[in-house]
Amino acid sequence: MKYFNLYSNIFLTKGANRILISDLQRNNSELQSLELNDIIEELKSNSIEEVFAFYDEESKEIAQEYLDFLLEKEYGFITAGNWDKNFPPLSLEYVDYNKTSNLFMERNELIIPIKLLQSIENLQIPHLVIYCNGKPSLNEFLKLDADFENSTVETIEIFAPYHAAIDENYIKHLSENTSRMYNLVFYNCHKKPFKVEDIFRFNLLFTSQDLKINSCGKVDLKYFDTNIMKVLEAVNHNSCLHKKIGIDIHGNIKNCPAMHNSFGNINNTTLEEAILHKDFKKYWNLTKAEIEVCKDCEFRNVCTDCRAFTEQTHKNNEGLDISKPLKCGYNPYTNRWDEWSTNPLKQKAIQNYGL
Amino acid sequence: MILIISKNNEITTTEVIKWLIVMNKKFIRVHEDEVFEINTLKKRILLKSYRNQFFIDEISAVWYRRGGIVFKTLNYQNQAIDRYMFEVQHWLIDYVIKSLEGKRHINKQSNSHLNKLLVLEKAKQIGLDVPPYFLAEDMEDVIIDQTIVKPITGTPIVDHIQENQNGIMYTSVIEQKKESSFFISFFQEKIEKDFEIRSFYLNGKVYSTAIISQNDEKTKIDHRRYNSKIPNRNVRYKLPAEIEHKIDLLMQSLDLNSGSVDFIKSADKFYFLEINAIGQFLGMSEACNYDLEREIAAYL
Numbered sequence: 029m030k031y032f033n034l035y036s037n038i039f040l041t042k043g044a045n046r047i048l049i050s051d052l053q054r055n056n057s058e059l060q061s062l063e064l065n066d067i068i069e070e071l072k073s074n075s076i077e078e079v080f081a082f083y084d085e086e087s088k089e090i091a092q093e094y095l096d097f098l099l100e101k102e103y104g105f106i107t108a109g110n111w112d113k114n115f116p117p118l119s120l121e122y123v124d125y126n127k128t129s130n131l132f133m134e135r136n137e138l139i140i141p142i143k144l145l146q147s148i149e150n151l152q153i154p155h156l157v158i159y160c161n162g163k164p165s166l167n168e169f170l171k172l173d174a175d176f177e178n179s180t181v182e183t184i185e186i187f188a189p190y191h192a193a194i195d196e197n198y199i200k201h202l203s204e205n206t207s208r209m210y211n212l213v214f215y216n217c218h219k220k221p222f223k224v225e226d227i228f229r230f231n232l233l234f235t236s237q238d239l240k241i242n243s244c245g246k247v248d249l250k251y252f253d254t255n256i257m258k259v260l261e262a263v264n265h266n267s268c269l270h271k272k273i274g275i276d277i278h279g280n281i282k283n284c285p286a287m288h289n290s291f292g293n294i295n296n297t298t299l300e301e302a303i304l305h306k307d308f309k310k311y312w313n314l315t316k317a318e319i320e321v322c323k324d325c326e327f328r329n330v331c332t333d334c335r336a337f338t339e340q341t342h343k344n345n346e347g348l349d350i351s352k353p354l355k356c357g358y359n360p361y362t363n364r365w366d367e368w369s370t371n372p373l374k375q376k377a378i379q380n381y382g383l
Numbered sequence: 384m385i386l387i388i389s390k391n392n393e394i395t396t397t398e399v400i401k402w403l404i405v406m407n408k409k410f411i412r413v414h415e416d417e418v419f420e421i422n423t424l425k426k427r428i429l430l431k432s433y434r435n436q437f438f439i440d441e442i443s444a445v446w447y448r449r450g451g452i453v454f455k456t457l458n459y460q461n462q463a464i465d466r467y468m469f470e471v472q473h474w475l476i477d478y479v480i481k482s483l484e485g486k487r488h489i490n491k492q493s494n495s496h497l498n499k500l501l502v503l504e505k506a507k508q509i510g511l512d513v514p515p516y517f518l519a520e521d522m523e524d525v526i527i528d529q530t531i532v533k534p535i536t537g538t539p540i541v542d543h544i545q546e547n548q549n550g551i552m553y554t555s556v557i558e559q560k561k562e563s564s565f566f567i568s569f570f571q572e573k574i575e576k577d578f579e580i581r582s583f584y585l586n587g588k589v590y591s592t593a594i595i596s597q598n599d600e601k602t603k604i605d606h607r608r609y610n611s612k613i614p615n616r617n618v619r620y621k622l623p624a625e626i627e628h629k630i631d632l633l634m635q636s637l638d639l640n641s642g643s644v645d646f647i648k649s650a651d652k653f654y655f656l657e658i659n660a661i662g663q664f665l666g667m668s669e670a671c672n673y674d675l676e677r678e679i680a681a682y683l
Contacts, residue, residue, distance in 0.1 A: 036618050053617055053670055102616055114621045123674045125401040152404060180404060256669060
């Protein structure tokens with residue numbers, strides 16, 4: 029008898045009509061039929077010969093094709109006599125070293141007040157994202173980077189409006205004199221000041237889009253990401269808000285700057301105090317498996333959730349909003365992608381948010 | 384205070400340090416370009432470099448990761464004095480290194496560079512299967528296509544073999560006999576493998592990864608010849624208890640409490656290949672979700 033062994037880093041997510049096969053080592057995912065999922069399930073408790081015996085002659089051929097496919101993709105291997113029990117399952121435990129992973133701020137300037145710098149240091153926040161409304165000078169950028177010298181901050185991402193002072197020399201100077209800048213996006217830029225090449229120590233993007241803080245939260249195939257840490261985080265926690273802190277333009281401390289609920293203002297509350305609030309972490313462990321519609325979606329473990337903009341249709345017993353993200357146009361029951369913003373069922377929520 | 388002996392930008396060190404910070408454990412990271420002076424202050428021994436200084440008695444644990452702690456030595460004009468002072472300094476440095484190695488530690492500077500030939504002998508004594516090997520300076524006894532040649536050095540990298548180029552000595556199968564003789568080389572019987580296993584050992588615990596490359600001609604002999612398009616399958620693996628026990632005995636006999644151990648699985652046998660005490664393991668740790676960085680930080 030021969031046995032099929034699925035590799036432990038091949039992760040299957042079953043949706044209403046399809047499955048997503050995620051290769052957590054090779055960082056890619058592909059859609060497959062529920063039929064393949066059934067065969068994989070049967071192969072877990074039966075030998076290949078036994079599984080083939082379930083099928084009539086015609087279906088046997090299809091089953092063989094599926095098996096060939098699994099082997100060709102290197103999703104598993106065949107052993108004789110028994111499954112190879114020395115291949116234990118992957119632990120789905122999610123472990124990371126930080127207490128808080130990122131701070132997302134909307135600000136008018138890049139310079140961060142000393143009190144806030146101290147909180148970032150105390151909470152050992154590794155990743156900062158600043159959405160800036162003002163037009164930052166070169167010196168503001170340099171000061172921001174220098175403020176985090178010898179800190180545990182690892183990366184800084186900036187979204188800022190483009191202005192005429194930003195040219196190749198400005199960016200070159202930044203690249204040579206900063207160490208934590210990781211991703212710079214200049215929005216509202218209708219003509220790129222120079223041809224962007226991959227020579228800087230950070231990612232750089234000039235976009236003509238007029239980005240706003242409420243531009244966030246869109247769900248699309250192009251934002252899906254198969255990566256073991258991200259998938260494990262999504263399986264165990266909320267894929268957007270887990271370990272995140274937000275500060276809105278008025279200084280209100282939130283789970284995300286685009287969300288409503290505030291846990292104090294930076295003028296009178298420290299981040300350390302705010303995250304101790306009993307409700308601050310209430311969304312951290314809300315997984316896609318508990319969110320309406322998403323729970324039946326094959327993409328739920330490679331998708332990034334959004335609690336700032338939802339369809340506002342469901343709440344769970346603890347009062348958590350478990351509605352589908354508003355800016356998702358995918359329907360897992362029909363497997364169709366439609367434009368979310370024109371969906372008649374979403375118009376009420378869209379109006380509520382003033383989008 | 385934890386002393387970490389490593390190299391600049393060594394990524395594993397950085398990942399472990401992230402955990403140490405979260406665990407509120409204080410540490411000092413020493414780099415290869417630091418030179419220490421041995422001083423005394425109020426009867427305590429103080430080590431001082433341009434960026435670090437600490438008393439030996441402050442150090443509670445030592446992690447030897449890479450490189451080595453380097454000490455400044457003085458030279459004297461009078462040759463007799465110079466020879467004498469050389470010995471004085473030698474014993475002083477020896478005392479400092481041994482004192483540090485006497486603390487709670489992961490690996491030691493003094494024994495992390497292994498003699499592959501002695502390790503193979505030890506492995507055989509302990510009862511691990513080792514593919515037959517021999518040293519030779521010609522190919523008279525080599526059986527074509529059934530013998531591999533590999534370096535006996537710790538690192539396979541030949542720095543600056545040409546301008547701006549490093550060479551890597553990969554393990555290769557002998558496909559053609561050379562008539563001439565050459566410098567003594569290490570030959571070993573080629574084992575038809577099912578797959579390779581790399582086991583990370585830390586204080587008696589073994590975390591194994593199967594590296595399955597058989598489908599791919601490019602990586603058949605040496606998995607370091609990565610195929611970047613379709614990487615080898617790296618998955619969690621559990622060695623039989625008897626093999627894990629022998630790894631434990633082997634590591635203890637070499638006085639190593641951490642390292643990577645390589646095996647080939649062929650049918651129902653596990654052939655021991657070698658140990659790398661300072662090998663890279665982050666890739667395996669992530670692929671198998673072992674969180675080895677946390678385990679190391681927790682031990683220190």
